[in-house]
Amino acid sequence: MTPPTTQALTDEVRRDLLGTMVLIRTYEEAIRLVYYADKKPAFDIGAGLVPGEMHLSAGQEPVAAGICAHLTPEDALTATHRPHHLAIAHGVALRPMTAEIFGRETGLGRGRGGHMHLFDPSRHFSCSGIIAEGLPPALGQAFAFQRQNSARVAVAVTGEGAANQGAFHESLNLAALWQLPVVFVVEDNDWGISVPRSQSTSVASNADRAAAYGMPGVRVEDNSVEAVYAAAGEAIARGRSGGGPTLIEVHTLRLWGHFEGDAEGYRPDLKTVPEHDPIPIYRDRLLRTGALDDGQYQSMQKSAGERVEDAIEFAKSSPTPDPLDHLSYVFSEGVHS
């Protein structure tokens, strides 16, 4: 299936898409600074204010911005181990999200989850650190929405590596069989950690796999936020109107490593990667066409910077969890026995 033609978007929509991408990038750059700040001179993954694996989403902002522009807070979104862009675009509040990444009591999961396990029930947002395993729960959210006779949809995002997992294929079949209001989104960033998709995937486009399950499949090339916006708009409208699931694959870009600390020695395109950064490309296009002026862009950056700084200050100043409280929340009542 060919992607839907990009509708003529209003300048306001275009600026909103860019604004979301700028906010995400500002956030990821700030987290990256914090992450490395106290891991010097020797990198110790378990040290510092933000310890542990850190999978940042720079370069993949067009996916999040293009999809989430169509979602309401009542729609569900499940993300992967690389979740920040999707969380931000879906409106997860930056303060508790950041506090969770910092492992603070004020975090989304009171410091029990961490950056791969962000849950915000107010946005029906969740993520899973296990490849493709966020899809099945999204089916259940869609199932609940379907039973409500509502127009709500669930969007389930994975990477292209996940499209070779059994959970992916089971989920597509079941969603199509029950005509669930789900949109599956594959972020093809070309790399499953260090393995290129040419060595992992038997088809040129994962969108082709949709045909095997009797659902529409569309591949968006060039990491184009407007093309994502168009494809997602059509798929989400299909889901809302009872037309069942859609599979979208977006050829996106992993601008940085699989996780921070990844030297990417396996990556032959390392030198040219920055040329493909979608944010300056899109910004320049909007400036060129007059959809955006310098003042608007600067205020976009300023606003993003202020929001991110506020969230990081909030996280830094929040209390860490009481170590004596480590048994709480295993179950809904009482302490684990």
Add this chain to the structure above:
Amino acid sequence: MTSTLSGHKQSPALAVEPDAGKRKLSTSKAMQEAISQRMMRDESVFVMGEDVGSYGGIFSSTTGLLDRFGPERVRDTPISETAFIGLGIGAAVEGLRPIVELMFADFFGVCMDQIYNHMAKIHYESGGNVRVPMVLMMAAGGGYSDGAQHSQCLWGTFAHLPGMKVVVPSNPYDAKGLMTAAIESDDPVVFVFHKGVMGLGWMAKNERSIGAVPEEEYVVPIGKARVAREGTDVSIVTLSLSVHHSLDVAEKLESEGISVEVIDLRSLVPLDREAIVRSVSKTGRLIVVDEDYQSFGLSGEVIAVVAEHDPSLLKRVSRVCVPDVPIPYARALEYAVLPTPARIEAAVRDAVAT
């Protein structure tokens, strides 16, 4: 049937372990009744799994529910355990109360990630902000030559992994009350029913798989063991079908003046440690009977409970479990590894000999 959704309604307080009365049901019928009564009361409850619809569950856990509630609420699924267990999780997160059947406990290998990394962990990872009120029920156990991949108990494996309650009833009364409690629980509950306690017409059964069950709804609280038989010489701590065998042995040995206490754990998580210690404090002799594999499991855990409390309580301790081999097919071999009444009796005689 209706496909509209109303949120889960907390029931008015249900009776807790009321008198059993006179009406008799098999364990499978008691389970069906618990599910049916909950579904009548609560639109958010639905059933899903392989062959739970017109077949009624391979081991009769859902007989009659399709006719009563229709295919919207009693759903056959494709053979895609990862997808449909995960679907249950997402539905529970959004306020429904799914009862999902994994046909055999042995099949967890194809879907364990959803069970232990998602169903069991979301509540903790979310700092208590997201609940997963879901029942995952499954058949377990051997004794009918179903071979190494269809005869395992495996409850100890689920109990080892934090975040899910693990319930293992031995009889109709407990099965109904524990199923009601499981559906009402705001936490994920793994409900393991041994095929041998279901009272199925096509499998050898102990008479205890049919018993008195109240018609009204009631709960058996999860985490409370039952003294199935009082005694003074030796404590058998056990669960599920092995409760039946242990009671048979206890009755037989009574005439010889050997007094056996039988503790039916009813759940592994939470484990009723007090009930274990209380019984062993009385008898000083502990035998753990478990149809799960012996090593690294429930039997060692029960002994550790007593040892950590007061090792001097233990005059004698032994285990009657499945030794660490796959369950064999040939009947003679299978019954050599199962915790049969003969092995239990030998363990009791050995325990009281000194």
